[in-house]
Amino acid sequence: MRRFLAGLLLLVAIHAGGDARAEAGEYLTREAFLEAALATAEPASDVVWLDEALRNRAADILGHDPGMLRARYWYAAGRTAWVFDEIGKERPITMGVVIENGTIRDFRVLTFRESRGWEIRYAFFTRQFDGLGLDRDGELDATIDSISGATLSVRAARRVANLALVFDDVARRTNTEIASAR
Amino acid sequence: MRLHRAIVPLALLFALPVQAQTPSLEEVWAIVQQQQREIDALKQQLATAEAELAEADRQIEATGDYVESLSVSTAVESATHIGGYGEVHYNNLDADDSANDLDQVDFHRFVLFFGHDFTDKVRFFSELELEHSLAGDGAPGEVELEQAYVEFLLSDTLSAKTGLFLLPIGLLNETHEPPTFYGVERNSVESVIIPSTWWEAGAALTGHNDAGLSWDLALHSGLAMPTSGGSAFRVRSGRQKVAEALASDPAVTARVGYTGIPGLSVAASVQYQSDPSQVAGDGLDSGLLFETHAAYSVGGFSLTGLYARWEFDGTAVEAAGADTQTGWYVEPSYRIATDGRWGFYGRYEDVEGARTQDQYSQWELGFNYWPIDDVVLKFDWRSRDHAVSAESGRDFDGFDLGVGYQF
Structure with a gap:
C-alpha cells in the first residue's frame, strides 16, 4: 500500500505543474480546427441572428434556451464551420462541426471537461456523424450509437450536430457568398 | 434634398x-x-x-x-457544479407466505451532487444521499456520503483521485441515475454479489487511449464481513461505508474496459482482499472478486449481460458453504427508434449469495417511459423463485412502479 501511495503521489507531483499554456482537456484550438476544416488560416466569418422562430427551434433541439443572440460561423469553398459549447452532465464540452452540401463533413471535440464520457472525443465515436444531414422533421437523419456510461455526453454531441445543421441551412439562405468564398 | x-x-x-x-x-x-x-x-x-x-x-x-x-460566463466559467437524482418506488408483491407480502411506497433515494473545480486540473466531486426519506434513530433511512474525492487530471489520458469514491466494478455501481437503467429496483446481482452502491476510501488511477481502451487501478479500504449470525459471510453486510472503518486490511481493485466500437461496452474487474473480515484467524482469510460485463446496442436493440463471482478462503467460510458466491443476469431491451421515449426490456437473473434467502432466480419484464431525457417513469413485473425450499415463502410475483429524475 505504501508503495502504491508513494507512486501515486510521485505521479501527481510530476504532473501537477503540467502545461499551464493550454486549458486542461483542450485537444484542438478553435483556430487549428478552423484552419483544418476550411483549408485557410483566415476564413470569412458571419453570424446567423436568432429570431424568435429560430430561437425556439434551437431550444427544441438543445432542450434549453440556446443562450446566444446569434451564432457565428466561418466559411470557405462551400463549407461552413461552427463551434458550440454544450453541457453533457456538468461541464461544457466544446465541439466543432464542418458542413458541406447540407451534410456533416467532420465533427470534432475541441475541449472535453466532463469527468465521464471521454469516449466522445475520439474518432471511433465522432466518425458516426460523417455524412449525416437533416431529415424532414429537421432532426439527424441517422441514429448515433450511444456509449454505456457516456449517455449524457453522447446526447450533447447529438444536439450540437443537429443545431449546426439547422443553422447551416439558415446561413446558406442568407449568405450567398458561402459557395464562392475562398 | x-x-x-x-x-x-x-x-x-x-x-x-x-x-x-x-x-x-x-x-x-x-x-x-x-x-x-x-x-x-x-x-x-x-x-x-x-x-x-x-x-x-x-x-x-x-x-x-x-x-x-454574460451567458457564457454563467455557463462555462462557473467553478461549482450542482446536480442530483432521485427515485420514488411503489412495490406491490404477493409472496407465497403472505407475511412477506409487500405493499409500500418509498422515496428510495434522494441524492445531491456537489462539485468544485479548484483549477482546470484539480477538482472535487461529492454525492450525498438520503435513503428512504427519513433518517435517524428508529427511522428506516440513512444519510450517506457516497462520494467525496479530489481528482487530479495528470494528462489528457490519465487522472488520479483520492478520497471516498465508487469502486470501478459492474454496470450500476458508478452510473446509477434512474433514467440510465431499466427496472424500478436495481438488479439483484449488483446488490447481493456486488454490493452496490459500493464506495471505499483510498486512491485510484484511471487511464484511457484513443482506441477506446481504459483501465483503473485502486487501492482502498476493504470489507468487514460478519462471520457469525444471520448475515454471516454476506458481502453486502461487510460494507463499512468509510464510517470509522477498520483499515488494517486494504483491498485492491483493477478494471480494464473497451468502448472503442460505438454501442459496445465490455469490461472486467478483479478485486483482492487480504482479509474481508478485518479480523485475523476467524476463518475468513481472503477474498477474490471477478466481474465481467458486456453491453451492445444497435439501433433500438440492446443486449446486456453481467457475471460476478466471489471466491473466499478460510475454514469457517468453507464450512458454511459460502466460499463461492456468484450471480449473473442477461437483459435484452428495445427502445422504440422513432422517438426514443419508450423502452421495453426483459431480464433473467440468478444469484447465489451466502444467505439462503439470497439464493434465487428472477424473471422481470417491464418498460421505461422518458417524457424528457432526464425524467423516467417505470413499470415492471417480477417473479422470484428461491432455490432452497425452506425459503419458498419468500417466492413472490408482483409489480413495481417508479419515477426517477436526474439533473
Whole structure:
C-alpha cells in the first residue's frame, strides 16, 4: 500500500505543474480546427441572428434556451464551420462541426471537461456523424450509437450536430457568398 | 434634398414649352452643373450613411458580444457544479407466505451532487444521499456520503483521485441515475454479489487511449464481513461505508474496459482482499472478486449481460458453504427508434449469495417511459423463485412502479 501511495503521489507531483499554456482537456484550438476544416488560416466569418422562430427551434433541439443572440460561423469553398459549447452532465464540452452540401463533413471535440464520457472525443465515436444531414422533421437523419456510461455526453454531441445543421441551412439562405468564398 | 430632386425635373418640364424647344448651350450647361451638384450631394449623403451603417454594425456586434459573454460566463466559467437524482418506488408483491407480502411506497433515494473545480486540473466531486426519506434513530433511512474525492487530471489520458469514491466494478455501481437503467429496483446481482452502491476510501488511477481502451487501478479500504449470525459471510453486510472503518486490511481493485466500437461496452474487474473480515484467524482469510460485463446496442436493440463471482478462503467460510458466491443476469431491451421515449426490456437473473434467502432466480419484464431525457417513469413485473425450499415463502410475483429524475 505504501508503495502504491508513494507512486501515486510521485505521479501527481510530476504532473501537477503540467502545461499551464493550454486549458486542461483542450485537444484542438478553435483556430487549428478552423484552419483544418476550411483549408485557410483566415476564413470569412458571419453570424446567423436568432429570431424568435429560430430561437425556439434551437431550444427544441438543445432542450434549453440556446443562450446566444446569434451564432457565428466561418466559411470557405462551400463549407461552413461552427463551434458550440454544450453541457453533457456538468461541464461544457466544446465541439466543432464542418458542413458541406447540407451534410456533416467532420465533427470534432475541441475541449472535453466532463469527468465521464471521454469516449466522445475520439474518432471511433465522432466518425458516426460523417455524412449525416437533416431529415424532414429537421432532426439527424441517422441514429448515433450511444456509449454505456457516456449517455449524457453522447446526447450533447447529438444536439450540437443537429443545431449546426439547422443553422447551416439558415446561413446558406442568407449568405450567398458561402459557395464562392475562398 | 428630396425637394431638390423634385424641383429640377419639374423646372425642366415647365421651362421647356415656354422657351425654345431646343435649349441653348448655356441652358444645358446650367442643367449639367445643377445635376453634378446633385450627384456630389448624393455621394456625400451615401458616404455618411455607409459610415453610420458601419458604426451601427460595430455597435450591434459589440452589444451581441457583451450580452453573449454574460451567458457564457454563467455557463462555462462557473467553478461549482450542482446536480442530483432521485427515485420514488411503489412495490406491490404477493409472496407465497403472505407475511412477506409487500405493499409500500418509498422515496428510495434522494441524492445531491456537489462539485468544485479548484483549477482546470484539480477538482472535487461529492454525492450525498438520503435513503428512504427519513433518517435517524428508529427511522428506516440513512444519510450517506457516497462520494467525496479530489481528482487530479495528470494528462489528457490519465487522472488520479483520492478520497471516498465508487469502486470501478459492474454496470450500476458508478452510473446509477434512474433514467440510465431499466427496472424500478436495481438488479439483484449488483446488490447481493456486488454490493452496490459500493464506495471505499483510498486512491485510484484511471487511464484511457484513443482506441477506446481504459483501465483503473485502486487501492482502498476493504470489507468487514460478519462471520457469525444471520448475515454471516454476506458481502453486502461487510460494507463499512468509510464510517470509522477498520483499515488494517486494504483491498485492491483493477478494471480494464473497451468502448472503442460505438454501442459496445465490455469490461472486467478483479478485486483482492487480504482479509474481508478485518479480523485475523476467524476463518475468513481472503477474498477474490471477478466481474465481467458486456453491453451492445444497435439501433433500438440492446443486449446486456453481467457475471460476478466471489471466491473466499478460510475454514469457517468453507464450512458454511459460502466460499463461492456468484450471480449473473442477461437483459435484452428495445427502445422504440422513432422517438426514443419508450423502452421495453426483459431480464433473467440468478444469484447465489451466502444467505439462503439470497439464493434465487428472477424473471422481470417491464418498460421505461422518458417524457424528457432526464425524467423516467417505470413499470415492471417480477417473479422470484428461491432455490432452497425452506425459503419458498419468500417466492413472490408482483409489480413495481417508479419515477426517477436526474439533473
